[in-house]
Amino acid sequence: MSSNFENEFNTLVAKTAELITGDTSPEMIEKIKVWAFYNHVHKALPALASHWNQSHPESKAEMRRIFEEIRALNQAKQAEKPEKE
Incomplete structure (x- = not known):
């Protein structure tokens, strides 16, 4: 794999972590x-x-612990969103 692909893929994973959990730490990624x-x-x-x-x-x-942690973080993130009128 090229280093450019790896960098772009890692950016995708980091954005996914941010959108799902709000956390972009290396551990969460x-x-x-x-x-x-x-x-x-x-x-x-x-x-x-x-x-x-x-x-x-x-x-x-x-x-299972990882799935539950991600689900809890996602639910908390969703709860922070203001409701649409």
Whole structure:
């Protein structure tokens, strides 16, 4: 991959983190990458996600924690928006 692509992709991920959670810290950007990848696998290859969940219960719990954290941050961000008239 070219460094230009990597920079532009990282910008996309950072913007996604900002729009979803309001947080663009390096830690949150990594969580968004994990969240997006697992979300895609869960929808596109549900048998693989299920097998992984069964094979790695500790990691499944961490994945759930990441999903819940992102959902909570997103809900808080949505609550900050003024209602449209």
